[in-house]
Amino acid sequence: MPVNPLVEELRLDEYKYGFRDEVEYVFKARPGLDEEIVRQISEQKGEPEWMLKLRLKALKHALSRPWPTWGGDLSGLKFDEIYFYIKPTEGVSHSWDDVPETIRRTFERLGIPEQERRILAGVGAQYESEAVYHSLKKEWEAKGVIFKSMDEGLRDHEDLVRQYFGTVVPYNDNLFAAVNTAVWSGGSFVYVPPGVKVELPLQAYFRINAEAMGQFERTLIIVDEGAQVQYIEGCTAPVYQRSSFHSGVIEIIVKDGARCRYTTIQNWSRNVYNLVTQRAKVGREGVMEWVDGNLGSKLTMKYPSVYLMGEGARGEVLSIAYAGPGQHQDAGGKAIHLAPYTSSRIVSKSISKGSGRASYRGLLKVAPEAHHAKSNVECDALLLDEEARTDTYPYIEIEADHVEIGHEATVSKIGDEQLFYLMSRGLSEDEAATMVVRGFIEPIAKELPLEYAVELNRLIELEMEGSVG
């Protein structure tokens, strides 16, 4: 029986990003979350006093706030075992040659410098708590685009950061936003001046290397009037016995007539708790699109949100979640309509296999002033076997008149007839199942950048090995 060479190659290494490096860190805080740790982080960064104050306020809130009782099982996440800050290098490099060799090799293995040369306008690479590399092509720099690590952004553009930081996701928004605000480190600061259209994507790549590591990147993207930008983030980590913790906060401001697409391909190893807050505020006639792929992690709780603030604003959330054995993907999206003639679309596709559990959790809210709002929510779940599980939690609050709302949810199982049909054309059972799954996610996969679509297909092929029958 002929075997797809790609599948054969991948079978050797189930999670191919699971390798780890031996690195000597510049600074490693002791595990745990308390005031001393927060002060250490702030001191390492030499940041302004107002930021330290904000961190401490957020810390107080985080330590007193009860943990969520909904979503996933967080009982395995213990703050006193997590390293909240590890500084890998002295500072951000702007040339790969200046990045320490071990770390550079890791990013080369992940294909980042190569992609940067070919298809990206700029790249940021974060290792543990800090960005180790950030670069934007000259062409865009000349047009006034800013793409830096968040720490550099704070240093070089303090006024802008101070004006917007925490305005989209306040420190007390939720427990994990509070934790992030207290210990944030790394992430990107992006500013696109009015009317500038950045044609190639910016990409940030997040790598956790240490065991029991906590990574808390903070990203702030401001797309000024009529401007456009596309931002992609990817994430991987080694496989360890002990859990790691990733909790980013992404704030995006899409001004009038501007457009932003933010794509995530999250492929953390299966010992990572991935608890992320992503939110965008969208001005008049602005467009925000979240494309969210959750493939890895032990537990993900993540609901990219669009706050449609200006008349005619539009928001989209397209998400794919894959929950393999032992994984729980609690994902979805939120659309909050706060102005007339706003529109939103949430499309969620989830696949679960074995003891894997994929949940859709979504909120659609239309405020009284948002007359003539339009929204469509579609969530489809595909179960690969009898054991797999899916749940849907759609919350809908409509307070305006003259609105158009659609909601559709489907659950399907890979059918014996589908498999037999494809097998009767010569496909093996695994190939047949892979084809059904690929078809299922196709409407979202086609929105991904090519490299990621290929990656997603490879992952699915890998996951489908021996998954049926």
Add this chain to the structure above:
Amino acid sequence: MAEPLLQIENLHAVVADEGLEILRGVDLAVPAGQIHAIMGPNGSGKSTLAKVIAGHPAYEVTDGDIRYAGDSILELEPDERARRGIFLAFQYPVEIPGVSIANFLRTALQAQRGEEVDVFEFAEELERTLQMLGMDPSFAERAVNDGFSGGEKKRNEILQLAMLKPRLAVLDETDSGLDIDALKIVAEGVNRLKAERPEMTVLLITHYQRLLNYIRPDVVHVMVEGRIVRSGGPELALELEERGYDWIRSETVGAGAA
């Protein structure tokens, strides 16, 4: 004389879950390059026979054998049978949303050949085949059977038949649910393929004689209650059309009792 391409001997098969016997000793020999039709009333086991030949997991063979090109295929998975050149055109083709026909066909060809199929070569072949079958090139860009009309689904089966070039094509009630125009188109497709590849062997499963007005079989078999009870030339189909299945059923039952 060489063994027929398809040789079925005393084949018994049950529905795997229920143990209900559907095939009760089928004997059938189809020499290479011939067209054979199997006719029979509803519930006679015709479609089950087609699925059992293709290896459908819902049925279990309890006795007898299916030999294809000299070897028993009972132990082979459906995909292995397909790769050896057996093709089943489904009575109810299955929808595969999100997968284009072109992508599906190329994957199937690669599976059959065990090697990469060149994209451009494939595109050319597909275009040529669509043209031969009088189908619009955009057809191959649609998702497999997704939202297709009955006629479109059957034409898609014929397109696959044309592209995959099997040695043995089993057409399971390809005429069912088609109006006369659609039926003609599908039959014409089969005839063209047969003209292009005279070595292709065809087993037509049908309830009605009308398909046989357009595809002329070498041999007609009649199946009743899980067995082939009579075989003859094309004129047998006409006789059935005229006299109905009751005639043959009563004769067979009578013969059995004697």
